[in-house]
Amino acid sequence: MLELAILGLLHESPMHGYELRKQLTTKLGAFRFAISYGSLYPTLRRLQAGGWISEGAPPTGMSASTEEVPLLTGKRGRVVYTITAEGKERFQDLLSAAGPETYDSEAGFGVHFAFFARTDPSTRLRILEGRRRRVEERREGMRDVLSRAAERLDTYTLELQRHGLEACEREVRWLEELIANERNGTTPQPPSAQDPERSS
Amino acid sequence: MLELAILGLLHESPMHGYELRKQLTTKLGAFRFAISYGSLYPTLRRLQAGGWISEGAPPTGMSASTEEVPLLTGKRGRVVYTITAEGKERFQDLLSAAGPETYDSEAGFGVHFAFFARTDPSTRLRILEGRRRRVEERREGMRDVLSRAAERLDTYTLELQRHGLEACEREVRWLEELIANERNGTTPQPPSAQDPERSS
DNA sequence: GTTCGATGTATCGGACCGATACATCGGGCC
């Protein structure tokens, strides 16, 4: 999960840990996702051990990302991580591997969704539908609780269920819209959508 | 967190692990909360070590909960856990101890909220306001991302932020309503609210 | 010149999850 997120961000540009964390919480944080250093650094080491990222500046002297990265001077500390070719492959693999963990957790789905621009259309659809099914299940569960036990629960518990149910219904509607757009080949939201190429 | 949830449920009636887990996911599950046995059983042992719950049927031969618990025959397995007097104290302590962890996590807030009926009014208000502040912070963060970076993000990432922002706004509104009701002394939602007894 | 907040790297203990392994029981089915 975290691996996918990190690879995805490093795919765009090399970064050091601090910056990486900021991006993780802002760009991917929308769907409840916050990462602590206690998981970031171990994961970075894991990725390094797998040969998917490497420490140090980009492979050959490039000046493209000059403004993105504050450009480490030779000083001390400040470790910049760069994705390797194997890392890019790994990223693509993880992107299309949409198992149950992709639908189950908020975070998992959020991360996958954030990289949809680089995910192939069929996988996108698969993930959206899987997620929808999952949320629908939760919704049904809460409906049951509300209808069967309306009398046996105190007001607060009841209100909690009611709010949860509403959130689920909203999310299902949102997903349904996304799925419809996906089938049309339209991009999600904006007024003027250009016809995207039809790969696969 | 889990300790609080378990003590709260056992406070209502003794239960065995399986039933406990079901209740945890249905009654408290609304605000994204699912528990696995891998955390349930260790926590039960922790609670037992602390003397807050005890194994076996309720202290003295009571027949009140006959229909609630499937009533273990002498067979095998089937361990029923009962809350102790110290456990009840502990429960009250945890209820009023509303630290940052109460506001930060969905689950933490959900559990506390589910037991609001047994929480004193001032603590309720404190928790609701703390939670609101937290959600407002997240909301502002997302607003910033959306306004500053609207051009630099792809459609999907943008849509993710948009959806997240909307969810935050909803939750803030919900909390605001609850806070207002709390100040009025009204119970949360229903049309005709009877004046609740004012217990300690 | 020194205090302070932002930037930055890193670890440790512990909470929690997912998978898994069992064992028991009541039915349905051949």
Added chain:
DNA sequence: GGCCCGATGTATCGGTCCGATACATCGAAC
């Protein structure tokens, strides 16, 4: 009768991730 199967039920293990914490550097404010 014998069999399997799904629901009920207890329990552990490895691993992921979190929260707290410790440091070190740097520019700006005072």
